[in-house]
Amino acid sequence: MTRPLFCLAFGLSLLATSCRQQVDEAPAAADAAPEPEPATVAAVADEAIDARYRCDGGNRVDLVRDGHSARVSMSDGRVVNLGAITGSKPSTWSDVGLRFVVDGDYAALSQDDTGRTLRCERAGE
Known part of the structure; x- marks a missing residue:
């Protein structure tokens, strides 16, 4: 047993x-x-662009939603949306440690924590 x-x-x-x-x-x-792909500009390609800026290092900033938002397309493929700071002089968009400023012919994209600033130029329509 x-x-x-x-x-x-x-x-x-x-x-x-x-x-x-x-x-x-x-x-x-x-x-x-596999990890999901980072957000790309193609995902929001149907959105109207009010102005486009090309920045040093292959970065790009598109002003959208009547200037209420700045969409930053970084050279590494990431996309970040910055909100407009209402009433700011010069015009400023900011979020997540990034800041985009436009003052006449001057435009710059900067990173708050490093102090790094990239020169930007308005791109032709």
């Missing part, structure tokens, strides 16, 4: 080991899933 109990116990231990291996392998499969 001890032999059938031993066989049953051995079989259950094999089953438990098999289940544990499947559970341990599941996170590895989830880690292998």
Whole structure:
């Protein structure tokens, strides 16, 4: 009678080991899933652009929504929307440590935490 109990116990231990291996392998499969692509300008291509600025380093700023928002397309593929600071002189858009300023012929994109400033020029329509 001890032999059938031993066989049953051995079989259950094999089953438990098999289940544990499947559970341990599941996170590895989830880690292998590709990361989503960063937002691109193509996703918002149907939005009307009020003005476009090309900045040093391959960056671009589009003023949209009647100037209420500045969409920064960075050279690394990221896209950040900056909100207009109402009543600012010179005209300023800011958010997430980025600032875009336009004052007549002067336009610049700057990063608050590093103090780095990129010169921008209005692009032809």
